Amino acid sequence: MNNALLALAGAIVAVAGTLLAPILSQRLLARVQTEQFERQQRAADAQWLREQRVEEVEKRRACYVTANSGYRRYRIELMKYLxxxxxxxxxxxxxxxxxxxxxxxHTAFAEAQMVASDTVLRELDAMTTTLAGAxxxxxxxEDGNPHPGWAFEEIQAELLQLGDRWRDMRGLMRADLGVDPGPAGS
Known part of the structure; x- marks a missing residue:
């Protein structure tokens, strides 16, 4: 009788294993597919974030080029007019x-206000204020009514000093973009 019970138990286990195998393998396959989908999703999210960072840096770079060009041109034109x-x-x-x-x-400054880092924006604000004063x-x-202590020579000296300050600002822009800011005062 022991052999018969043993055989019956073995048969029950075999039938149960045969019946449960497709269910278990389907669950295991579903778990593997879910994990694979999640890995692909994480990879796609990471790729999207990388692309967003690159796009953001490109926007800031274009903005800084425009600001650099606009401010330099305005300073030179103001010196010429002075x-x-x-x-x-x-x-x-x-x-x-x-x-x-x-x-x-001013258009370049308006664009910079939307995309520039706080550090660069503070420097652009200061440059804008100085240029507006000059x-x-x-x-x-020109009207013959100069501010006290601000004759031609003082205004010219202030505009010339902006050239040194501009090099510092250019370094801040380069550092913000992840580029070596270069030697100071170059």
Whole structure:
């Protein structure tokens, strides 16, 4: 009887294993597929994040190029106009050129306000304030009503000093983009 019970128990286990094998293998396959899908999803998410970072850096780079160009051009145009005012040769065309570059700089600044890092934005704010002050004093000088202590030489010196400050700002922009800021004062 022991052999018969043993055989019956073996048969029950074999039948149960045969019946349960497809269910267990289906669950195991579903778990493997779920894990594989989750791995693919994590990889896709990581790829998307990398692409977003690259896109963000490209936006900031383009913004910094525009700001760099706009601010430099405005500073140069303002220096040129200041010189014309000093010589008494300022024309409406020179004033129009100055206004065009000033508006261009303000457009670059508006774009930078949306994408620049806080560090770069603080420096751009300071540069904008300094340029606005030099612009105002230049116009007062042209009108023959200069601010006390702000003659041609002082305004010119301030605009020349902005060149040194600009190199520092360029270093901040490069560092923000992950590029070596280069030697100081170069």
């Amino acid at each position: 010189w014309l005012v000093h010589k008494g040769e300022a024309t409406t065309q020179a004033r129009a050129d100055l206004e065009e570059t000033r508006l261009s700089m 612009y105002s004093r230049t116009l007062h000088l």
